[in-house]
Amino acid sequence: MTLQAIRYQRGSLEILDQLLLPEISKYISINNTDEGWRAIKSMQVRGAPAIAIVGCLSLAIELTNKEFQSTQELKDFVVEKLDYLVSARPTAVNIADAADKGKSMIQKLIDDEKLELDEIKLKLVQEFEAMLQADIDVNKRIGQHGADYILGENNDQPVKVITHCNTGSLATAGYGTALGVIRSLHEQNKLEHVYCTETRPYNQGARLTAYELVHEKIEASLICDNMAAACMSSNKIHAVIVGADRVVANGDTANKIGTYQLAIVAKYHGVPFYVACPKTTFDPHIKSGKDIHIEIRPQDEMTTLKGIRIAAPNIRCWNPAFDVTPAELITGGIITEFGVFKPQELQKQISKILGSG
Numbered sequence: 373m374t375l376q377a378i379r380y381q382r383g384s385l386e387i388l389d390q391l392l393l394p395e396i397s398k399y400i401s402i403n404n405t406d407e408g409w410r411a412i413k414s415m416q417v418r419g420a421p422a423i424a425i426v427g428c429l430s431l432a433i434e435l436t437n438k439e440f441q442s443t444q445e446l447k448d449f450v451v452e453k454l455d456y457l458v459s460a461r462p463t464a465v466n467i468a469d470a471a472d473k474g475k476s477m478i479q480k481l482i483d484d485e486k487l488e489l490d491e492i493k494l495k496l497v498q499e500f501e502a503m504l505q506a507d508i509d510v511n512k513r514i515g516q517h518g519a520d521y522i523l524g525e526n527n528d529q530p531v532k533v534i535t536h537c538n539t540g541s542l543a544t545a546g547y548g549t550a551l552g553v554i555r556s557l558h559e560q561n562k563l564e565h566v567y568c569t570e571t572r573p574y575n576q577g578a579r580l581t582a583y584e585l586v587h588e589k590i591e592a593s594l595i596c597d598n599m600a601a602a603c604m605s606s607n608k609i610h611a612v613i614v615g616a617d618r619v620v621a622n623g624d625t626a627n628k629i630g631t632y633q634l635a636i637v638a639k640y641h642g643v644p645f646y647v648a649c650p651k652t653t654f655d656p657h658i659k660s661g662k663d664i665h666i667e668i669r670p671q672d673e674m675t676t677l678k679g680i681r682i683a684a685p686n687i688r689c690w691n692p693a694f695d696v697t698p699a700e701l702i703t704g705g706i707i708t709e710f711g712v713f714k715p716q717e718l719q720k721q722i723s724k725i726l727g728s729g
């Protein structure tokens with residue numbers, strides 16, 4: 373049984389408080405969009421797909437518990453709450469994508485004269501609920517495409533990979549994106565070893581990815597972020613596989629801070645570098661990575677660890693939560709639920725991919 377970041381049934385939403393992992397596994401209730409916003413902002417729940425799903429389900433909970441007097445009141449409420457949820461964290465595009473879809477959906481439902489107000493509300497709630505299983509299904513397709521491609525590149529032999537941050541069941545509705553590829557390799561007995569980076573300063577790797585890998589008895593070693601070059605120099609690494617928060621029109625990719633330097637080190641060592649993400653992470657409206665808004669997080673996330681100060685008092689910090697990896701460093705490809713694409717190929721395919729179901 374893999375770990376579950378999100379537990380939902382109509383009228384009840386709980387999230388695993390990821391700030392307490394791995395020592396404490398505690399689910400907390402999310403009863404409305406204010407609580408959803410705070411959980412996303414504080415990173416009690418994080419991961420581009422999970423953020424979108426928890427945001428929308430927090431609105432589903434609120435809609436389920438609220439009566440409306442008109443379709444206009446319902447629409448205004450939905451639009452206001454979706455815009456509010458998008459403001460929690462600016463870099464990952466998935467929640468903005470979900471919000472745009474939610475706004476289009478409510479308008480489409482209102483335009484259908486056969487539907488009563490409560491039917492419209494129910495259909496929107498059902499649309500948000502469908503995100504959970506859809507995400508798991510997409511992640512399994514990403515996992516399969518990624519594993520098939522990487523094994524194809526390595527004569528179907530077991531591989532050693534490096535991954536960064538957390539892109540597993542704790543970043544999604546389940547199975548994961550980059551960690552989904554790793555799960556798929558493991559399921560096929562084709563994963564020799566995975567090295568997961570700590571991923572300072574939030575330590576998604578040390579606290580979350582390591583937790584998932586140990587939980588599922590996957591052969592793994594934790595490395596510090598500053599060990600990646602030595603790891604590639606000392607071991608035959610067949611692939612670096614990371615997630616994404618926003619892939620823009622030219623294939624430039626925003627992902628957890630440290631991804632960019634991992635890509636540079638992979639390039640130097642001739643290790644193929646892969647980004648794994650669903651189509652909901654694509655943003656064709658931004659032309660290149662220089663235009664992606666990078667979230668700056670509070671400096672105490674760098675200067676303290678579990679409340680204990682680990683940096684000199686009064687030192688100023690620079691704490692970007694993400695960086696941008698240029699498309700030309702994504703040498704392995706972008707692994708999606710539709711297959712694996714070189715970044716330049718993706719540019720040609722993106723409108724077809726985004727238009728497909």
Ligand SMILES: CSC[C@H]1O[C@H](OP(=O)(O)O)[C@H](O)[C@@H]1O
Nearest residue numbers: 418419420539543615616627628
């Ligand atoms: C499939 S998760 C994608 C992405 O989200 C993570 O960021 P955060 O933990 O700050 O939400 C990380 O960048 C993952 O690669």
